[in-house]
Every structure is written in structure tokens, then in C-alpha cells.
Amino acid sequence: MAMRVLITGASGLLGRPLVKAFEGEDVLGLALSRAAGPLERVDLTDGDALGRCVEAFGPDVIIHSAAIRRPDICQNDPGLTRRVNVDATRQIAELARRQGAWVLYFSTDYVFDGTAAPYDVGDEPNPLNIYGQSKLDGERALLELLGHSAVLRVPILYGQVEDSDESPVTIIAEQVRSKQPGPIDAWAMRYPTHVEDVALVCRSLVRAWQDGNEDVRRGGIFHFSGAEPMTKADMARVIGQVLGVDASHLQPDANRPPGAPRPKNCHLDCSRIDRLFQPRRTPFRRAIAEILAARA
Secondary structure, eight states, rough: OOOOEEEETTTTTHHHHHHTTTTTTEEEEETTTTTTTTTTTTOOOOHHHHHHHHHHHOEEEEEOOOOOHHHHHHHHHHHHIIIIIIIHHHHHHHHHHTOOOEEEEEGGGGSSSSOOOBTTTTOOOOOOOHHHHHHHHHHHHHHHHOOEEEEEEOOSSOOOOOGGGHHHHHHHHHHHHTTTEEEEESBBBBBEEEEEHHHHHHHHHHHHTTTOOOHHHHHHHEEESSSSOOHHHHHHHHHHHTTTTOOOOOOESSSSOSSSSSSSSSBBBOOOHHHOOOOOOOHHHHHHHHHHTTTT
């Protein structure tokens, strides 16, 4: 019998491969601004609408990927950020508890301050910005209500996009293509992670939960990340090589970037995941070449 899987943020950069990863199950994808086709349009800040949707579908599993993710937007609108990233997460946890559903919630490496990498799942968070704090508060809201559910922290994500601004990585590609001179961050160390790899990890976690794996059934926090440390300047260099474009118009800037404060290096220790599975980590150069070729 197929699992009933509800996926929030199903039209987004991560949501699309999540829906694909659960083909063969009874999936309901929720979206807002880009809801189309089989996706159901639901505003997660509308508690009544969200409650009706979850209760009508009766999920076995809820994968909660919807969030406001851009740190500068979060910093400028903390009220909306809290309603989406914290309050909606708490309501999803309450609804899941009533339904007897298991929740997998996506969080971020930005719950850490970037001063003591690599970070284990048990290390003390210390977010530097409103985005990181909101995701940490969402983690706590979920685990207080449903301690056996799971939090999956991930870093900067990239993948096939509908619009280049869906990911900072494809924004970098547009900067490389533009040949317009300007600075590019060479201060913060990132670990770019392919959304299709993340979706496969998510599918493996759900399967393990379904099969009664004791570690996954305990719930709590998991980390998953790509393996290659790269600044945005490093990514631009590789993207330039893939495109056959000289990226020297983008000048590496070793200063802390402006805007919402960011951590310098939040590398995640992924050993809990790695002990459970052998997750795929697609090499950045290969993945970005495929992504850029699809947008050519």
C-alpha cells in the first residue's frame, strides 16, 4: 500500500525533486505562488486552510520544505519570517500529532555561527541572523511536540531552476555570463549541495522510518552536505571554466559580505547520515555543467 506523503514547498528548488523522489507513493504537494497542475495552493500562514488540507489528506509522512530562505529578506521582515518558518512549522507538528504522521523538517547550517566547524548534530547552535534563528526555532517547535520526528539540516542548495534567482549558485552563473565587473564573496566557505542528492537522502530517511530503523525512529537532527568546500569566488571560477567564459571580471572579495550577518564556515558533520546510508554527493563541476547546459 502506498504511503500518503504530503510535501510543502513542492514547487520550489528543493520541492520539485522531492515530489519526483516519491513517485509511486500517494503524494500531495502544497505550494503558493507557483501552484499549478497537481499541486494544491495553500498559504501556510492561513491556519484554517492548512488544517483542512492536512486533515482531508491524512498523511503518513509530512516533508516540510517550505520556508523563507533568503537571509536579507528575513532580516528585513522578521514578522513574516516567523509566521512562515516558525508558526506554520508548529502548526504542522500539531496537525501531524493528531494524524499520527511522521515529519521531516528541513533546516539550515545557518543555525551555527561558523566559528567552530565542522558541526556535529549535537553541537550548540548560535545563529547570527534572523533566518538562522527562525529555522532553529522551527526545529525546536517541531521536536518539542514530536520528538520522534526528524530535522535535516542542509547548506547552500543548487539544482535545475525555473528562474536563475532560485539559487545563489545560478545567480553566480548569471554574473559570470554577464561579464559585468564587480566583487564576489571569497570570505565565506560554502558546501554547495545538489537538491537531487538531498531528495534521495530524504527518500532514504523515509524508507528507513517506514522499515522501522531504530536510529531514524528515534528522530532528532540529521546533517547532509556536499563534500566540496567552495567560496562563491571558487564557484564562479568553476562555472566560468564550464561555460568557457573568462570570469576574471568578478573580483574575489575577502571581506565579510554586506547585508544580514553570515557565518564564515558552517561545515556540517554528516556522520549520522553516513552511518545509515551511502548518500550520493554529485561533484559540483559535473552537476553545474548539466544545469547550465539545460538552460543554454
